[in-house]
Amino acid sequence: MEFSLNEERFVETMQAQAEIGGTANGGLHRLALSDEDAAVRNWFYERMDRAGLEIRIDEFGNMFGRREGKRDAEPVLIGSHLDSQPYGGIYDGALGTIAALEFVRELDDRGIETERPVEIVNWTNEEGSRFQPTLQGSGVWAGALDIEEQYAATDEDGTPVEAELERIGYKGDHPAEPAADYDSYLELHIEQGPFLEANGKDVGVVTGIVGLTWGEFTFYGEANHSGATPMHHREDAMVAAADLVTQVRRIPGQLGERTVGTVGSVDVEPDSINVIPEEVSVTYGFRDPDAETLREAERRVRREAAAAAEREDVAVEHENRADATPVAFDDRCVTAVQRAADDRGYDSMEVFSGGVHDATHAAEVCDTGMVFAVSEGGKSHTEAEYTDWDDCYSAGDTLAGAALALADDGL
Ligand SMILES: [Zn+2]
The missing domain is CATH 3.30.70.360 (Alpha-Beta Plaits)
Known part of the structure; x- marks a missing residue:
């Protein structure tokens, strides 16, 4: 397969993000809108900027980076979240966000101009541990959650979301809603369950969310x-x-x-x-x-x-x-993921996600699909969460292949 991500840089970028809020036991403590979250946001902003992306921060702190296509068509959106659980793992959320960044970097390295624009995203407060509910940023963006109510949500010290967004400089100017009619949304996430490992698979083709x-x-x-x-x-x-x-x-x-x-x-x-x-x-x-x-x-x-x-x-x-309500992903996106895995020789299986993801809300807005990476022992939301670099890369590379196919109208 001709198009694939740069493995060395992919791993380096994953390691670099893991240092921001990294714990002594090799985990990650990067609660939504904390100083650590602010630091990783600044780090991510800088990398999006260097990749030449047009950056937008919306009123709820969701971060978007846009790369134009040949046509002014509906964009393909890919991403995940950079916040973590208290003393969580370094892969949950980060892997999908970094894979999205590495995808646009790879397009640049190869001088590829896609048919459709591509946007990458880091959603605000996916985890829902410091502030409830979970999927807060994508929920507001999709119109499933009311922005004023979510601004008023407080952490256990009584500090509201809105004040923290302002404090860390991420209450942006853009409306927290889809900026375009999106063609599709793809998200890579660790499985957080045992099925891929138990079945000896390289990647998971996610068909929906329970x-x-x-x-x-x-x-x-x-x-x-x-x-x-x-x-x-x-x-x-x-x-x-x-x-x-x-x-x-x-x-x-x-x-x-x-x-x-x-x-x-x-x-x-x-x-x-x-x-x-x-x-x-x-x-x-x-x-x-x-x-x-x-x-x-x-x-x-x-x-x-x-x-x-x-x-x-x-x-x-x-x-x-x-x-x-259960979410069934769109056939076009599921097929894009399946083909990308097949083309690269990764052994895959279809899986249903047992946990919710930002893709739940994205699916209310446009055609959506997901890729799962192997989670060793099915562990997540703990410092013991582990996916080896080969498995991280296989899933990232599958995401990249699927995103390219969608962005080039291959599906
Ligand atoms: Zn997550």
């Missing part, structure tokens, strides 16, 4: 003495809750191999070794690529909660916490 449904059940029983109350007189909220926990574990097995279900948080009142629990809240979450399967999981968990409450003679209330 949806989720989150909620909480609260069971109301009667508090009483744990020694003096006979078993048949008890209304034990904990027993009903425990029953539900095992059902959340079982429901995915009834629905399909892609469904997952988790109870991640339990709250017990009065929470004493000597008192029968009166009030127990249990959160639950299901994820699946198929919207109807998610609705079925939701129906089943409600039925099981009612049955568990009835068996224990307690009351139950339900609260919905969040719903996200």
